[in-house]
Amino acid sequence: MTVESTAGRKPRRTTAKRAGAKKPPAAAAASAAAGQPELVQLLTPEGKRVEHPEYSIDLGPEELRGLYRDMVLTRRFDAEATALQRQGELGLWASLLGQEAAQIGSGRALRDDDYVFPTYREHGVAWCRGVDPTNLLGMFRGVNNGGWDPTSNNFHLYTIVIGSQALHATGYAMGVAKDGADSAVIAYFGDGASSQGDVAEAFTFSAVYNAPVVFFCQNNQWAISEPTERQTRVPLYQRAQGYGFPGVRVDGNDVLACLAVTRSALERARRGEGPTLVEAFTYRMGAHTTSDDPTKYRRDEEREAWEAKDPILRLRAYLEAEGIADAAFLAALDQESEELGRHVREAIRLMPDPDTTAIFENIYADGHALVDEERAQFAAYQASFAEEGN
Amino acid sequence: MAAEKIMKLPIAKAINESLRRAMEDDPKVLVMGEDVGKLGGVFRVTDGLQKDFGEDRVIDTPLAESGIVGTAIGMALRGYRPVVEIQFDGFVFPAYDQIVTQLAKMHARALGKIKLPVVIRIPYGGGIGAVEHHSESPEALFAHVAGLKCVSPSNSSDAYWMMQQAIRSDDPVIFFEPKRRYWDKGEVDTAAVPGPLHEAVTAREGTDLTLVAYGPMVKVCLEAAAAAAEEGKSLEVLDLRSMSPIDFDAIQRSVEKTRRLVVVHEAPVFLGTGSEIAARITERCFYHLEAPVLRVGGYHAPYPPARLEEEYLPGLDRVLDSVDRALAY
Numbered sequence: 010m011t012v013e014s015t016a017g018r019k020p021r022r023t024t025a026k027r028a029g030a031k032k033p034p035a036a037a038a039a040s041a042a043a044g045q046p047e048l049v050q051l052l053t054p055e056g057k058r059v060e061h062p063e064y065s066i067d068l069g070p071e072e073l074r075g076l077y078r079d080m081v082l083t084r085r086f087d088a089e090a091t092a093l094q095r096q097g098e099l100g101l102w103a104s105l106l107g108q109e110a111a112q113i114g115s116g117r118a119l120r121d122d123d124y125v126f127p128t129y130r131e132h133g134v135a136w137c138r139g140v141d142p143t144n145l146l147g148m149f150r151g152v153n154n155g156g157w158d159p160t161s162n163n164f165h166l167y168t169i170v171i172g173s174q175a176l177h178a179t180g181y182a183m184g185v186a187k188d189g190a191d192s193a194v195i196a197y198f199g200d201g202a203s204s205q206g207d208v209a210e211a212f213t214f215s216a217v218y219n220a221p222v223v224f225f226c227q228n229n230q231w232a233i234s235e236p237t238e239r240q241t242r243v244p245l246y247q248r249a250q251g252y253g254f255p256g257v258r259v260d261g262n263d264v265l266a267c268l269a270v271t272r273s274a275l276e277r278a279r280r281g282e283g284p285t286l287v288e289a290f291t292y293r294m295g296a297h298t299t300s301d302d303p304t305k306y307r308r309d310e311e312r313e314a315w316e317a318k319d320p321i322l323r324l325r326a327y328l329e330a331e332g333i334a335d336a337a338f339l340a341a342l343d344q345e346s347e348e349l350g351r352h353v354r355e356a357i358r359l360m361p362d363p364d365t366t367a368i369f370e371n372i373y374a375d376g377h378a379l380v381d382e383e384r385a386q387f388a389a390y391q392a393s394f395a396e397e398g399n
Numbered sequence: 400m401a402a403e404k405i406m407k408l409p410i411a412k413a414i415n416e417s418l419r420r421a422m423e424d425d426p427k428v429l430v431m432g433e434d435v436g437k438l439g440g441v442f443r444v445t446d447g448l449q450k451d452f453g454e455d456r457v458i459d460t461p462l463a464e465s466g467i468v469g470t471a472i473g474m475a476l477r478g479y480r481p482v483v484e485i486q487f488d489g490f491v492f493p494a495y496d497q498i499v500t501q502l503a504k505m506h507a508r509a510l511g512k513i514k515l516p517v518v519i520r521i522p523y524g525g526g527i528g529a530v531e532h533h534s535e536s537p538e539a540l541f542a543h544v545a546g547l548k549c550v551s552p553s554n555s556s557d558a559y560w561m562m563q564q565a566i567r568s569d570d571p572v573i574f575f576e577p578k579r580r581y582w583d584k585g586e587v588d589t590a591a592v593p594g595p596l597h598e599a600v601t602a603r604e605g606t607d608l609t610l611v612a613y614g615p616m617v618k619v620c621l622e623a624a625a626a627a628a629e630e631g632k633s634l635e636v637l638d639l640r641s642m643s644p645i646d647f648d649a650i651q652r653s654v655e656k657t658r659r660l661v662v663v664h665e666a667p668v669f670l671g672t673g674s675e676i677a678a679r680i681t682e683r684c685f686y687h688l689e690a691p692v693l694r695v696g697g698y699h700a701p702y703p704p705a706r707l708e709e710e711y712l713p714g715l716d717r718v719l720d721s722v723d724r725a726l727a728y
Contacts (some may be wrong), residue, residue, distance in 0.1 A: 173501050379645070
């Protein structure tokens with residue numbers, strides 16, 4: 010069994026810091042020096058382009074501006090949703106703050122015919138798929154439990170039961186392979202989900218059937234209050250080794266690296282070479298959800314350290330240094346952001362509550378006698394108030 | 400293609416023929432599960448299918464039930480119609496999460512935009528002298544969940560036709576196979592026009608009391624009715640066939656005639672299918688009933704070791720005992 014890690018290099022153990030690591034390759038020096046395994050990086054936190062021996066990317070100015078725009082608008086949408094929760098318009102919101110690069114980079118690596126199985130935090134990926142952002146709010150407002158047609162954008166419903174979707178993605182990918190199609194499937198999940206049996210089973214099934222699926226794990230360091238060390242003793246990407254497919258850790262705050270690594274993994278799937286595990290090493294800058302209080306379990310200094318690696322700021326630094334983003338572009342984007350915020354605010358306030366009969370709708374495709382009976386009972390009960398009112 | 404003719408088949412073979420026909424009729428139908436391919440399943444229900452339809456359509460899976468159902472969901476989303484086998488009743492629970500939180504709810508969560516035509520076959524029930532976890536009747540745990548349908552055939556013809564209908568259903572169907580009846584033979588007319596999947600069928604007509612049963616207990620109830628007839632009691636036996644939805648109209652019609660009802664299943668009585676039937680029929684037939692609705696079934700105990708299962712399972716005498724109690728009112 011060969012470990013196809015980032016660049017054919019030997020993965021480093023988490024204990025390397027204490028044991029005293031050997032001098033790492035130059036490209037990974039920064040991260041390895043901090044006692045972490047090497048990770049693929051193409052854009053440093055300071056916004057400096059660096060090369061990687063295995064992963065490269067060559068984007069034109071338009072594409073680079075496009076990635077920047079995607080991340081800025083996604084963050085704006087996310088901030089608006091958080092604000093709407095505070096204003097009582099949403100019952101809950103799961104913020105993606107800090108994970109924009111992981112989501113936009115991987116999302117923009119996809120083709121239209123690829124299929125996405127998200128968690129409940131993939132607002133940036135949904136953006137890349139062309140899902141109307143206001144559609145994402147329905148379940149958080151409590152007007153539906155999903156609410157979009159997964160087939161119209163090849164973007165499955167948000168999945169709340171942690172890790173379940175990894176198996177759906179694997180099965181879908183097995184179907185793709187049966188069809189002889191060259192599409193690929195991507196399953197999103199987090200560091201917490203890596204402990205779930207369903208994720209382990211998805212690894213097994215995808216490996217033995219050589220399914221064209223990419224497992225994109227956003228390791229944002231926290232599963233609500235539990236750090237990654239509570240989920241694993243080895244870097245998560247190394248889990249792939251035991252299943253017989255490659256794993257790679259990418260700088261999850263580097264949109265270029267996320268794009269390059271995901272694209273490579275998707276191409277590998279298309280070529281019929283089976284699954285890949287991508288661990289996007291990132292950070293959940295906000296709370297788990299609006300109901301969470303991270304001050305109970307983590308230090309401000311940690312967040313501050315990650316703020317220095319912000320995915321948007323580093324791309325902006327690069328774009329400005331290269332003269333790719335000028336003041337006019339940035340001003341126009343600011344305006345577009347504000348318009349998006351306004352659009353979302355207006356849309357949420359116009360979003361109607363569902364009709365009460367929705368309780369009984371779409372439970373079965375072919376109908377069910379008990380549902381029919383209870384729907385009729387409910388209608389009669391409701392109607393009885395109208396009669397009393399008369 | 401199975402020749403369209405009348406065949407005398409054991410239940411297991413009837414299901415096999417039905418799967419074969421479904422796979423011939425629709426290239427999207429897949430069979431998957433542990434040992435279903437080369438071996439043909441531990442009960443040989445899928446015997447020969449992999450040989451004829453290939454490893455791509457009759458799929459031996461890793462030994463992971465959640466993985467089996469979870470990937471079947473994914474394949475259904477891709478347009479396939481997977482028929483998955485859970486090897487034994489007691490092994491379905493690793494998949495329970497996928498079935499309850501994902502499979503049952505996905506159609507509704509997508510506001511009806513996607514369909515989940517997945518059939519989950521579960522050989523269930525006791526009476527074969529098996530070790531622990533091989534003799535259980537978990538149907539109420541699934542019938543309780545909106546979004547699922549649950550059926551169980553009691554004979555070869557129903558096994559054949561109900562499987563055809565379950566596979567054609569656009570809803571998830573849990574197909575409970577009465578494993579101790581797998582070898583019971585019956586006629587299957589492959590050119591017949593079957594009745595609706597979720598309708599109960601009168602297996603024996605009678606006037607004094609209605610016995611409702613499904614799956615393996617239908618045979619016991621028919622034997623009880625024959626024994627009671629010798630004592631001059633006329634029992635009607637209703638083969639429920641579907642535990643979700645339940646054909647309450649058929650039970651009501653029968654009870655309005657006989658005025659007495661006993662529900663029989665292997666599953667524990669407590670909060671079982673019979674409890675729901677008792678409650679609803681009491682509500683529907685309150686003024687027709689001459690006796691409370693009685694239930695015969697398993698006890699609120701783990702399924703016992705095989706040497707005790709004959710005492711645990713409802714047999715002829717326990718059914719007749721309840722019949723006598725109901726008739727005594």
